[in-house]
Amino acid sequence: MRIAILGNQESWYCEQLSQAAHSRGHDARKIEFRDLASLISGTAPEQCFSYDAAQNQIELNQFDCLIIRTMPPGSLEQVVFRMDLLGRLEQAGVTIFNSPRAIECAVDKYLTTSRLAAAGLPVPATAVCESSEAAMQHFETLGGDVVVKPLFGSEGRGIFRISDPDLAYRSFRTLERTQAVIYLQKYIPHPGYDLRILILNGNIIGAIRRHGMNDFRTNISRQGQAESYQPSDQEVELAVRAAELTQATFAGVDLLCPADAPENLSLLEVNAVPGWRGFQSATNIDVAALVIEYLEQKRNNRPTV
Structure with missing residues (x-):
């Protein structure tokens, strides 16, 4: 396969995905949002591009898959253009992972929380x-x-x-x-930790418990500590349902257990561009390899036209 990885080229996650793809015989290229472009010319099919460091065009329509690894800040015009271009690539037959619709939902906390609550799932x-x-x-x-x-x-x-x-x-x-x-x-008082469950294609990859370090925030990126965790059936069911509601094939779902009523779980967030560095350290699960394997299976099962 030809795989484009859309994110910061220096990112650990982009490098992990690139290595996993190359180890399985695929061609992987790292690209960034700022380099995206489109050419619409008369009745010819639209061409979507990126550019390399030498400003050579990279034709994105020729890729089998495009993995989204970040959604950087931008003006309203920039964000709308990015999502529209990803949508056009998807319509042209490129697998966008996660889909633009999933990214649009999960990146918007209001839309995610509203959708989860409307489905009867517990949110703060x-x-x-x-x-x-x-x-x-x-x-x-x-x-x-x-x-x-x-x-x-x-x-x-x-x-x-x-x-x-x-x-x-x-x-x-x-x-x-x-x-x-x-x-x-x-604010929900909690015992100093929350749960992160990683979902891929409706199945649980694994889970961790994240402990904050003198902070109510437990994010690993903020020096939180992670340990492998065996989630309950209820926790798995909530995480899988939350991922489904945001249409995220690959999702990190965050759950919080109140200190005074640990059975009353709350869904904090559904991340459609989830990090897994702390998760991988705690569980020894090679997430990048699982993502590439999933994309291989998706491509092999794609119906022919």
Whole structure:
């Protein structure tokens, strides 16, 4: 297969996927979002490109698979163009992993939380608004102790906890001035850890328990510690269902067990571009190899036209 890996070329994850692909005899190329381009010329089929360091064109339509390993910040125009181009490649027959629809849902915390709640899955009490006045009302409604998250973001970046009304007001006013959407969740006291379950094609790859280091955030990227974990049937069922609802073939699902009622699980997040470095260290599971094997199976089972 010809495989394009869309992400930071220096990324550990991109390198792991590239090595896994090459070890199985595939051609893998690393590309970045900033180098994406499209050429639409008359009635000829649209051509989607990337560029290498020497500005040579790489024809993306010729690839079998494109693996998305990041979704960097950008203007509204840039984000819309990226997603549209990925959608056009998918329509042209290139396997996009995960699909653009899954990325669009999972990267948007509001859409993900709303969709999970509508399906009856347990999520923390959440409020989303644009004005600081509305945010202050929700701050009180949610008990005066909330976690503020960027609508788009991962790895715990930009997340903070507020329980002081004056600090909350100043924070919400700052977010309002920057034209950010204010996303609040009721803080759930927990025993210092959460769960990350990794899903591939509706099946569990494995799970870890992540412990925070003097921080309510447990992300491995923020010095959290991971240990292998055997999830319960309920935890697996919730994770698989959450991945299905976001249409993510490959997903990292985060679950939280409240300290006072560990049986009352909450779904915190569904990540459609999940990291697995800490997961792999704790479980010794070669995730990149499993991803490449899945893409091989998908290609071999693809119906002929």
